[in-house]
Amino acid sequence: MTTAGWIAISVLWILVLVLCVALLALARQIGVLHERLQPVGALSLPKGVKVGDTAPQVDVETVTGARLTIGGGQVRAADQLVVFVSPTCPVCKALLPSLRAIRRSEKSLVEVILASDGDQSEHVTFIQNNSLTDFPYVLSEALGLAFGAGRLPHAVLIDRTGIVRASGLVNSREHLDSLFEARDRGVGTLQDYLEKADAYI
Numbered sequence: 001m002t003t004a005g006w007i008a009i010s011v012l013w014i015l016v017l018v019l020c021v022a023l024l025a026l027a028r029q030i031g032v033l034h035e036r037l038q039p040v041g042a043l044s045l046p047k048g049v050k051v052g053d054t055a056p057q058v059d060v061e062t063v064t065g066a067r068l069t070i071g072g073g074q075v076r077a078a079d080q081l082v083v084f085v086s087p088t089c090p091v092c093k094a095l096l097p098s099l100r101a102i103r104r105s106e107k108s109l110v111e112v113i114l115a116s117d118g119d120q121s122e123h124v125t126f127i128q129n130n131s132l133t134d135f136p137y138v139l140s141e142a143l144g145l146a147f148g149a150g151r152l153p154h155a156v157l158i159d160r161t162g163i164v165r166a167s168g169l170v171n172s173r174e175h176l177d178s179l180f181e182a183r184d185r186g187v188g189t190l191q192d193y194l195e196k197a198d199a200y201i
Contacts, residue, residue, distance in 0.1 A: 049147050049167055051182075055158045056146040060115075060138045063124060068136055070113065070143060073162040079110045080158040081179070083170070084149040086116055087126035091171050092153045096130055098173040103135070115149075117141040157183055 049055060057072030070082060083099060085092035103112045115138045116123060127137055143149075147156050147167070157166040157179045165183035170176050 049156060049164045051164050051167060053164055054162050055156070055164045057162075058140065058143045058146050060140045060143055062136045062138055063120060063127065064137075066136065068113070068138065070138075071146070071158055071162060071164075075162075076111075076160045078108065079160055079165070079183075080113060081110050082113045082115055082143075082147065082156045082158065084115050084144055084147075084152055084154040086118075086152050087122055089152050093130065095153055095170065095172075095176070096132070098176055099135075101173075102176060111136070113138060115140065115143050117144055155179060159183065 054073050055071030057074075058070045060068050060070060062068055070080060081102070083095070085095075099112055099114075102110065106112075113136045114132065117139055120139055123137065123139060127133060147154070149156075151169055153170050155166075155168065155170045155176065156164060159165050166179035168175070168179070170179070
């Protein structure tokens with residue numbers, strides 16, 4: 001091989017080593033940024049119910065005709081997670097697998113209720129197409145107004161004594177999990193918890 005060839009190979013190896021070092025440096029920076037990012041929770045809305053208050057009691061009927069009481073001060077066997085959805089909302093559809101997973105893992109502790117309003121036939125089709133027959137599915141405009149569900153998907157977590165423990169917009173499984181995390185930490189949202197933690201630093 002000629003001298004020029006050996007020089008070209010040496011230069012290429014140097015470039016490869018430089019690129020490897022740069023890649024490792026970028027990976028380290030991504031790790032540092034990931035540690036600095038605060039967890040993102042459900043976005044609370046000013047029109048929603050207030051965390052810590054007794055949830056308004058709303059008597060509703062599911063699309064299958066079953067009677068259901070949401071909120072109120074009565075003691076239940078499980079918490080209620082009311083998730084307001086819409087058949088035309090793509091984010092709502094993306095959340096359905098997460099809601100199924102929560103229903104399976106927390107079945108004895110949390111009752112997951114889907115709520116909406118509008119034309120019943122459209123919702124029946126939505127239920128059938130997305131295999132939602134296991135969920136209590138409620139159509140009630142009064143329920144949405146009572147809980148301030150102006151934008152979707154919106155979720156409200158009510159504990160077994162009827163107290164609102166968390167509420168807000170939920171666009172991902174992380175947002176849904178943040179409702180339970182907020183409940184366990186005794187705060188309205190994870191943002192509230194982080195603000196309190198920052199105040200002590």
